[in-house]
Amino acid sequence: MQTSAALIGDIPASRKALGRGLIIAASLGLAAVLVWQILFVSGNVEEGFDTWRPVLYAYLAWAVVLGVSQVIIRGEAGQRALFVLPAVLFTISMVIFPTAFGIYIAFTDWNLSSFEGRQFNGLDNLRALFEDSYYWNSLGNMAFYVAMVLVEYAIAFGLALLLNAEIRARRFFRVVFLLPFMLSPVAISWMVGKSLMEYRFGPAANLARFLGWEKPAFFTEPWIAKISIEVMDAWMYIPFMMILLLAGLQAMPRDVSEAARVDGANGWQTFWKITFPLMLPVSVTAIVLRIIFKLKLADIIINVTAGGPGGATDSVTSFIYREYRDRSNVGYGTMLAEFYLVIIIIFMLTLLRFVSRWLRKLD
Amino acid sequence: MSSTTSAIEAAAAAERSAARYDQSRAARIISRTAIYGALLLWAFICLFPIYWTLTTSFKTAKDVQQGALIPFVDFEPSWIGWKSLGLSPDTIFETSTVREEFLARFINSVVTSLSASMLAIVIGSLAAYGLSRFEYKWGPFRNKDISFFFLSQLILPPVVLALPFLVLYKEVAMLDSSIGLILLYALMVLPIVIWIMRDQFKSIPAELEEAALVDGLSSWGAFLRIVVPISLPGMVAAFILSLVLCWNEYFFAALLTSTDAKTLPVMVASQTGSQGINWWSMAALSSAAIVPLCIVGILLERYIIKGLSTGAVK
Numbered sequence: 001m002q003t004s005a006a007l008i009g010d011i012p013a014s015r016k017a018l019g020r021g022l023i024i025a026a027s028l029g030l031a032a033v034l035v036w037q038i039l040f041v042s043g044n045v046e047e048g049f050d051t052w053r054p055v056l057y058a059y060l061a062w063a064v065v066l067g068v069s070q071v072i073i074r075g076e077a078g079q080r081a082l083f084v085l086p087a088v089l090f091t092i093s094m095v096i097f098p099t100a101f102g103i104y105i106a107f108t109d110w111n112l113s114s115f116e117g118r119q120f121n122g123l124d125n126l127r128a129l130f131e132d133s134y135y136w137n138s139l140g141n142m143a144f145y146v147a148m149v150l151v152e153y154a155i156a157f158g159l160a161l162l163l164n165a166e167i168r169a170r171r172f173f174r175v176v177f178l179l180p181f182m183l184s185p186v187a188i189s190w191m192v193g194k195s196l197m198e199y200r201f202g203p204a205a206n207l208a209r210f211l212g213w214e215k216p217a218f219f220t221e222p223w224i225a226k227i228s229i230e231v232m233d234a235w236m237y238i239p240f241m242m243i244l245l246l247a248g249l250q251a252m253p254r255d256v257s258e259a260a261r262v263d264g265a266n267g268w269q270t271f272w273k274i275t276f277p278l279m280l281p282v283s284v285t286a287i288v289l290r291i292i293f294k295l296k297l298a299d300i301i302i303n304v305t306a307g308g309p310g311g312a313t314d315s316v317t318s319f320i321y322r323e324y325r326d327r328s329n330v331g332y333g334t335m336l337a338e339f340y341l342v343i344i345i346i347f348m349l350t351l352l353r354f355v356s357r358w359l360r361k362l363d
Numbered sequence: 364m365s366s367t368t369s370a371i372e373a374a375a376a377a378e379r380s381a382a383r384y385d386q387s388r389a390a391r392i393i394s395r396t397a398i399y400g401a402l403l404l405w406a407f408i409c410l411f412p413i414y415w416t417l418t419t420s421f422k423t424a425k426d427v428q429q430g431a432l433i434p435f436v437d438f439e440p441s442w443i444g445w446k447s448l449g450l451s452p453d454t455i456f457e458t459s460t461v462r463e464e465f466l467a468r469f470i471n472s473v474v475t476s477l478s479a480s481m482l483a484i485v486i487g488s489l490a491a492y493g494l495s496r497f498e499y500k501w502g503p504f505r506n507k508d509i510s511f512f513f514l515s516q517l518i519l520p521p522v523v524l525a526l527p528f529l530v531l532y533k534e535v536a537m538l539d540s541s542i543g544l545i546l547l548y549a550l551m552v553l554p555i556v557i558w559i560m561r562d563q564f565k566s567i568p569a570e571l572e573e574a575a576l577v578d579g580l581s582s583w584g585a586f587l588r589i590v591v592p593i594s595l596p597g598m599v600a601a602f603i604l605s606l607v608l609c610w611n612e613y614f615f616a617a618l619l620t621s622t623d624a625k626t627l628p629v630m631v632a633s634q635t636g637s638q639g640i641n642w643w644s645m646a647a648l649s650s651a652a653i654v655p656l657c658i659v660g661i662l663l664e665r666y667i668i669k670g671l672s673t674g675a676v677k
Contacts (some may be wrong), residue, residue: 019628050536051534051535052534053535056535076581078583079583080493080582081493082489083492083586084488084489084490084493084499085488086486086489087486087553087557088509088515090549090553094546095519095524095550099524101527101530102524102527105530155663162401167398173402173406174668176406176409176410177405178664179409179410182629182657182659183412183611183653183657184610184611184613184649184653186611186629186632187631187652188412190631190632190649191415191416191649192412192415194640195415195642195645196411202430203411203430206430208415211581232550240671243667243668244671244672246672246673247668292517292518296522299613299628311533316520317520317522317614321522321617321618322614324525324526325618330526337523338523339525341519341523344518348518
């Protein structure tokens with residue numbers, strides 16, 4: 001392909017100036033709308049817009065002009081930049097700006113149901129967070145839920161091996177095994193958590209009674225409730241890991257395991273000596289992705305137990321959800337969320353570093 | 364000499380293998396039974412909740428209380444669940460406010476998930492293509508950093524964005540609007556789309572586009588005319604996967620919508636009345652939320668698996 005120097009070379013100076021002029025004009029326009037609206041909201045100007053939406057339109061117009069002027073100034077290189085620019089601008093405006101705004105909210109005392117409105121209160125929220133035993137409890141629950149990913153992984157691996165074996169009706173079983181992943185967590189919360197596992201008439205409770213558990217209440221004892229939630233979440237996401245592992249198994253060279261079998265290794269030995277080590281990279285991908293999804297766990301808990309009994313099933317997300325829904329506590333809730341984000345980032349970075357070092361040592 | 368020894372050896376080997384054959388036949392039958400037993404057990408675990416949901420929508424209060432399982436044997440099916448949504452045979456031609464409410468939510472869900480997936484596919488594919496073909500240098504950021512920036516959005520928990528967006532959307536009058544949800548859902552699936560599509564584009568040889576560039580097409584022309592048609596299956600896979608995630612999304616919808624833009628999951632979650640839960644109508648609603656994706660899953664399973672397993676195997 002051509003070098004970028006050759007791509008920029010033949011753009012006349014007047015065209016470059018035009019492009020730069022466009023950017024400057026658009027930026028000035030955006031700044032003008034923004035400043036005007038700030039002045040209006042703060043009461044310095046009489047006329048203004050009812051909402052901030054015109055600022056949004058101004059931002060959109062600015063983004064379009066930025067894209068167009070890239071092509072005008074840099075030609076082919078600008079066209080190439082245009083591939084990535086929309087996604088970058090979209091993500092930055094949808095993530096960076098709200099997160100920055102969220103950090104500001106996190107340090108305010110802002111309850112939507114009180115009349116006082118937003119007030120800066122420094123580190124009070126952070127102090128309250130450290131004393132909030134329910135929040136720490138929910139973080140502890142998250143540790144349990146994340147640890148259970150290993151059990152899910154074992155089951156998913158077993159299912160992937162089954163699907164990879166020489167079986168009839170493989171496609172049927174693959175479709176059926178995939179189905180739980182497609183289902184709405186809310187519908188499942190109600191029809192499984194609240195109906196199928198219902199104490200009086202639910203088939204799951206009847207089965208448990210049949211098996212000798214006298215009082216099959218799935219959501220009253222803290223640990224049993226926690227495990228019940230985990231079982232439902234596992235049921236929905238095991239297909240996800242199963243598919244990843246199945247793809248890994250199918251990509252594995254067949255002659256390796258066959259050679260082992262000829263050498264007299266039985267199935268168990270072949271699995272531990274050959275299949276499992278070869279599958280490690282895929283396994284790591286599956287587990288890491290699954291942990292990422294697990295850290296967002298909320299829908300089932302919100303709908304089935306609302307965190308109960310006594311916070312035993314709460315995930316961080318469902319706890320913050322209720323902090324907002326029941327108490328309208330935007331400031332404090334945001335502080336909890338931002339703190340969670342920091343913990344997640346540290347956890348994931350540590351995990352990834354640990355995993356990559358471990359994989360390198362194995363090679 | 365050598366031929367006789369080899370004949371004797373062959374005979375001994377045949378005898379041994381016959382003995383092993385009997386033994387291995389028994390082992391084989393046992394292992395077959397175990398494999399199919401496990402497969403059928405898990406298939407039952409996967410299907411039973413769906414079966415329970417569908418049948419409960421035909422149960423009257425009495426049948427629900429008894430935990431009836433099999434239609435026509437344990438209980439006499441009635442249209443009660445679908446009647447409560449105005450969708451049973453005798454109510455479907457009458458005007459029904461419940462049905463209108465339900466259809467509005469259903470259409471909201473369809474519009475939101477389709478548009479969000481579409482938006483994510485368009486900007487995600489463009490970005491993935493750019494990142495897999497061209498060298499970028501924006502300030503200190505190179506391709507690797509830009510890719511990492513996109514993928515790192517995957518770990519961002521929704522709860523971090525939810526409250527700021529609640530406030531921001533209120534300020535720009537986008538609270539309780541489908542557009543607001545579409546933008547958020549597109550953001551949510553964008554990293555997944557970029558991940559899948561980057562892999563797709565990497566598997567297409569760059570020579571194809573180089574030939575097109577020589578023929579005088581611009582990089583956009585080459586992308587639209589040559590790359591898009593080839594990578595269409597990958598795009599479909601990413602689209603279906605996004606669709607599943609957006610259709611089922613509950614958290615943002617519950618916080619950011621109230622009347623106009625409410626989606627189906629929110630309607631399902633808000634079905635508790637003053638006299639407890641009407642299980643038949645809850646089951647009918649849940650079926651309506653589940654069945655479309657079950658159909659998608661059965662028909663397009665190939666694409667979902669393709670989408671999910673991208674990047675797993677290098």
